[in-house]
Amino acid sequence: MDAFTYLSLFSGIGGLDLGLDRAGMTCVGQVELDDLNRSVLDRHWPEVPKHDDVRTAPAWWATRPRPAVRLVAGGFPCQPFSTAGLRGGTGDPRWGWPWFRAVVRAVRPEYVLVENVAALLRDADAFGWMLGDLAADGFDADWSVLSACAVGAPHTRERLFLVAYPGGELRQARLAQEWREGRQGPVRAPGDGQHAWRRPDAWVETASRPDRVVDGLAAELVAAGGNAVVPQVGEYVGRLITAHAGWTPALDRAAA
Incomplete structure (x- = not known):
C-alpha cells in the first residue's frame, strides 16, 4: 500500500486525526455524532467521507467500495x-468499546488505536473486556499513559493510548520508553511556543451553526477543544505505529 490509511471513530474536532496526518497517515473516513464537531471536520477534511453514528458505521462503510x-x-x-463522572463503567450506556469493536471487525485493520482517560486502566472489567476482545480478534496490545506536558502543553492532561497490532514485537510501556528516548524524532512544534496553547480557537474558530448565538458557540468550541486529543501526542503515537509497520511516508508528504 502506498498510503497508511486510517478510519477515525468518535472524531470530535479531529485532534487525534491531525496528529495522525502529521505522522504521514491518510484519513479515509470520520465518524462523529455532534453536528458542531462535524462542521469543524468538514472545514479541515472536506474530502473525507463522514458518518454521524458509530453504531451504524459498519453498515455505512459497506454501502460502497x-x-x-x-x-x-x-x-x-x-x-x-x-474521575469527574459517576464511574458507571461497563454499565454506563456510553460504554463505547462494543461499538468500536464492531467497526474493527467489519473493517479488519492491521492496527487499532484506542485513546481514553487514564482511569480506564483502573476498571478491570472494562479494560479486561477490551483486551479479551482484541485477543479474540487476533491482536496483541500494548499501552501507555502519555501526558500533554511532554509535548510542550502547559497542562498535564494524562491520557491512555492502547495500540493493538498483529504479532508480538512491541512490549508494554514501549510507547513511554520511546518517548523518553526520542527514538522517533521530535513532533511538530506547537506554533509559537507556549503562546500557541493560549489560542485554542485557532483550530476551531471557523465553525458556525445558525441556531447558536456567538457566546453559546464559543462555549461549545471551548468544550470541543477540551475534549480533543493533543495533536502532538497523536503524531507521536502515529509515528510509533508506522515505524512498527515498517512504513515510511513519501518525502513530499513528510515535509507537508
Whole structure:
C-alpha cells in the first residue's frame, strides 16, 4: 500500500486525526455524532467521507467500495471512567468499546488505536473486556499513559493510548520508553511556543451553526477543544505505529 490509511471513530474536532496526518497517515473516513464537531471536520477534511453514528458505521462503510484501512483509531466516551463522572463503567450506556469493536471487525485493520482517560486502566472489567476482545480478534496490545506536558502543553492532561497490532514485537510501556528516548524524532512544534496553547480557537474558530448565538458557540468550541486529543501526542503515537509497520511516508508528504 502506498498510503497508511486510517478510519477515525468518535472524531470530535479531529485532534487525534491531525496528529495522525502529521505522522504521514491518510484519513479515509470520520465518524462523529455532534453536528458542531462535524462542521469543524468538514472545514479541515472536506474530502473525507463522514458518518454521524458509530453504531451504524459498519453498515455505512459497506454501502460502497472503500479503500483498505490499515488503522482504526479513536477515543470512545470517557464519562464511564473519568474521575469527574459517576464511574458507571461497563454499565454506563456510553460504554463505547462494543461499538468500536464492531467497526474493527467489519473493517479488519492491521492496527487499532484506542485513546481514553487514564482511569480506564483502573476498571478491570472494562479494560479486561477490551483486551479479551482484541485477543479474540487476533491482536496483541500494548499501552501507555502519555501526558500533554511532554509535548510542550502547559497542562498535564494524562491520557491512555492502547495500540493493538498483529504479532508480538512491541512490549508494554514501549510507547513511554520511546518517548523518553526520542527514538522517533521530535513532533511538530506547537506554533509559537507556549503562546500557541493560549489560542485554542485557532483550530476551531471557523465553525458556525445558525441556531447558536456567538457566546453559546464559543462555549461549545471551548468544550470541543477540551475534549480533543493533543495533536502532538497523536503524531507521536502515529509515528510509533508506522515505524512498527515498517512504513515510511513519501518525502513530499513528510515535509507537508
